[in-house]
Amino acid sequence: MNDDNAPRLWGIDEDELRKLGHELVDLIIDRYVEPSSEVGRIASLEEASAALSSPLPWQATPLGELVEDLRDIVGGASLDVGHPRFLSFVPGPAHPVSVLGDLVAAGWNLHSGTWMRASGATQVELVALEWLRQLFGMADAVGGIFLPGGSIANLTALAVARDRCPNWQEGVVYASDQAHSSIASACHLVGLSPSQLCVIPTDADYRMDVSCLQSTLERNRLRGCPAIAIVANAGSTNTAAVDPLERLAELATEHGAWLHIDAAYGGAAILSEQARNLFRGIERADSVTVDPHKWWFQAYECSVLLSRPELLEASFATRPEYLAAIDGAGWGPNLCDRGPQLTRSARAVKFWLSVRASGLSAFSAAVAHGMELAEAVERRLGSMPNWEVVTAAQLGVITCAPRPRAGLDADGATEAIARAVNDTGAAHVATTVLKGRKAIRLCTINPATTEDDITEVLVALDHALASITQDDSPPGVLVPDDNGVG
16 A cells, blocks of 8 residues: 555554564564574674664654664674574574464463453463373363463462461471572572572482482471472473482472472473483472473473462462452453463463474474484594593483593683684583583584584584694594484
């Protein structure tokens, strides 16, 4: 439409708006079908400020300029967490239909806090929660809620656990030394003192030491300190370790503690027959955190807390006078009653849409691919004489470090190697500390990552080590992997 009567929205006519929408969708899809050769770049504060700072924009900016700024400045000064050689932290290779589902949910501006405002989106969320309940084998009474991230899900769970403990002011939360940092933060935010978080050591495999936990529980019970909660890992951030969930469930029952299982990262491995036995006992949890925006390949932000709805509602439901109209005969639940948010985006739409678009079998295959890649890394490291495995491949995570030798500051070298590889832009890796030793941590869950990508990253690590140590000997030979994955 080019006539003077063409509809205009916010000063933009229909043709211009459609053109902008198509260009923005192309920007999104191009990142999938034409990935960059580099992982991305991190702008300095000075660079970012020079590129993006501006006076108050009282006048409209040409739409073409906005697209260029998004592509060249916003996108150009970021790491592509879905890049095949981004192996840091937990990569974010979002399913393209999840991204488009998020676009629709945002475009329709769905408010899924109440049934009245978005009954369809609320039902979608209930369906998605039921899928997850079934996958984890939890009781029929279990439901839950979608939340922004695992940190908020852990906070929500511990708020409910606190409310369920009559003498919580004297109580204790138990978590291992591999618990996510959000657990300590959640304890603080729900009003517990630092002394009320008891950190239990882990064994050689970074799993919670059950004997130590049991004796500590008994000792604190004799002191009159009830157990508020036991927090277990089902795929820890550092090594993807899974705690002995069945034994922890028994101890939680014995001591009347809320059992919260943080499966934010590892929970998706329940789709894998190879890994499913690791999760035996998770069905007995009072609450489970799982992050679809991690290994379920969803766009940020997308986390889930599984728990019994009536327990969530006992902690969070409220009815001020301005919400009197949200309850209607024959209506479904108001999901704002199950968590800390009243205004909520429809996060479940992207999960529901992408799972239906590809089927759980495709997600299961993608999870298996990630685990196989980590195992391939472990095999390849065996042919690299200057490197050793620190923790074996598990649930798509493996850690390694330069082999100790005389005159080598191993921790300093490990940090320098990661920095050197990341500075090239060709790959991105992260470091962590395991029992006092610095290690490089690789997370291989991207379905687009291939053996060639893995080889490129390992060669880069070895060359960086040789450069730092001024070693003239050739890097370790990467032998063909007959068991590799493509």
